[in-house]
Amino acid sequence: MNREKLENYLEKNPFAKLSEVVTQILYDQIVVLDIPPASKLNINQIATDLGISRTPVVEAINRLQAIGFVETKPKASGFYVTDMNLLDMIDLYDARTAIECEAAALCADKASPEAIAQLDNLATEFKKAVPRMDGKRLKETDMPFHKLIVEASGNKYLIRSYNELLPNLTMYQGSWPKFISPEQSNxxxxxxxxxxxAIVSSIKLHIPALARQAMAEHIKSSLNFVAYSDNTDDPFWIVKRSSEKNDRVQGK
Structure with missing residues (x-):
């Protein structure tokens, strides 16, 4: 992080508030893991590196905290980049299921031929990336696919809800190397x-119930795919971990 990067942002966005530019710089660095999960953010150092006062840095960190990118810790002072953990990812994917399954059903009813053609192309590219565990191509074809389905649903409330999840989805996708096994044994x-x-096929057939089911199955499988660990030979470990989380929440 340096003054030159700040100047480049300001040159592209001359009317942006300084705190907004600092927010974007930190956001970008967190997403690509230049600032790793669980790292402590040194406000004084960031301000010095950028050649600015502490105030816009503090404002930027507060914005990032509001969207879940930054957190405080009960027994530690200061601000930290939010760590990646399995239980939080389960919650995030539960929210995805609630939004995207209904979006897929609406998409099957409303999607234009152009949107379906785009989905078809993204699905083809995704299919090529999975066997190679190509993290870069997976990110380039997976999130655009899901985002397009939500947008093609035509429901502004689903779109708004999904957009609220996007920062956290982006952060987890940036951290996929922490979760995806490089082995072919997943x-x-x-x-x-x-x-x-399968999702695209159900949308082409204009069968909402089938699209909803296909999306639900995919999100469940995706969670297991991303979080699968070679430390266990049980492919259903994440489902069990999810049940354990629910038991703890319910006080069992």
Whole structure:
């Protein structure tokens, strides 16, 4: 992080508030893991590196905290980049299920031929990326696919809700290398690789119930695919971990 980067942002956005520019700089660095999860943010150092006062840095960090990118810790002072953890990812994917399943059903009813053609192309590219565990191509074809389905639903409230999840989805996708096994032994890849195509097929058939079901199955498989660990030989470990989380929440 340096003064030159700040100047480049200001040159492209001459009317932006300084705190907004600092927010974008920190956001970008967190997403691509230049600032790793759980890192402490040194406000004085950031301000010095950028050649600015502390005030816009503090305002930027407060904005990032509001969208879940930054957190405080009960027994530690200061601000930290939000850490990646399994239980939070389960919550995030539960929210995705609530939004995207209904969006897929509406998409099957409303999507234009142009949107369906775009979805078809993204599904084809995604299918190529999964067997290679190509993290870069997975991110380039996965999120645009899901975002397009939500947008094609035509429901402004679903779109708004999904957009609220996007920062956190982006952060987790930036951290995929922490979760995705580089080995070819991931037991969920054989399911995930075909599921985008299944979703598109149900949308082409204009069968909302089928699209809703296909999306639900895909999000469940995707969670297992992303979080699968070679430390266990049980491919259903994340489902069990999710049940454990629910038991703790309910006080069992």
């Amino acid at each position: 037991p969920w890849s054989s399911q995930v690789v075909h599921q985008h195509g």
